[in-house]
Amino acid sequence: MARKVSPPVDVRRSTRRRRTVSAYRDGERVVVLIPDQFSSAEEAEWVDRMLGRLSARDKRAGKGGDSALRARAVRLAGRYYPEYPVAAAPTSVRWVDNQNSRWGSCTPDDRTIRLSTRLATMPGWVIDYVLLHELAHLVVPRHGKEFWSLVERYPKTERARGYLEGIADASMSTPRGSRPR
Template identity: 40%
Template sequence: MSRLPSRERLAADRGQPEVEIRRSAKRRKTISARWEGDMVVLLAPAGMTTSVARDYLRRLLPKLLAERSARREDPRRTDAYLEERAAHVARSYLDDRVKPVSIGWVTNQNTRWGSTTPATGKVRISHHLWSAPEYVVDYVIHHELCHLVEASHNARFRKLEALFPHAGQAKAFLEGMVFERNRLEDTNADPA
């Protein structure tokens, strides 16, 4: 059996973005796709054939295109919006003590509202918050910015987090979102 290339470019169909398949031995089962500039990158297991990758791409591409279109229509769905909100939050509640190296929306966080890598200064915010009220997005940003000062959820972190005036309301809103998501999953679950 011949070895598949770790990277493979697919010829773009008319009106479609260029696609690159990136295969990795570290991936066993999961397949995902993301935008890198104007190109779609399909992340796949090392042994996945091009024809199987194309089948996955046929299912994933419409979703990626729809998300990109929605981002262009709604300025809140841009990373620039998050950068603006992060600057406002840092200035208003953290005395400009922190500034993330980067902050952006991600579509691969389904169980967290946000995440921070303190060592690199990168902040990621879940796309599930696209339609949330601004004070909720600001709260999640504030929480993640606090991690740039204090990595753990200790007393120092809780003191910083308490500087956000609408934390209780934002947490209640997020709990409601989790409740609704769980309710919908239970409703859509197949009976055993």
């Protein structure tokens, strides 16, 4: 029987945190934030619980299906870029684990889009924004005025950009008392 391999986990303890526990993906690692006063047994229990929750979120977000992700991109392109039925149509859209400094990337020459698996646990409207951003690159490769006018057709553009900036800023800081597990 094959043994399921868990991702590396960093447990970060906080003296300011009293009861809440949270977790998020940071590249291939999982970061679990817990109160400093938790015992080793409580820590282990919460790490297992949070890994389960992240896995369930991944499934809900459709992370496992690149074909579902491509279908989502095609629907979004049809809705927001209807005048570009061919130009905004990707040949493939897939989740990748190797993007730690970008949320998504696009290769206009072969019409492929890749999204970081870090997005899979984020709200759907954030994933839609990143997909639309990358789809816009199929029409306009560079970040110019025409490109941004396409992206800004999505009504939640500013909200999604703020959300992603907040996540990026939060992952840059390491709380005191943190320690890898």
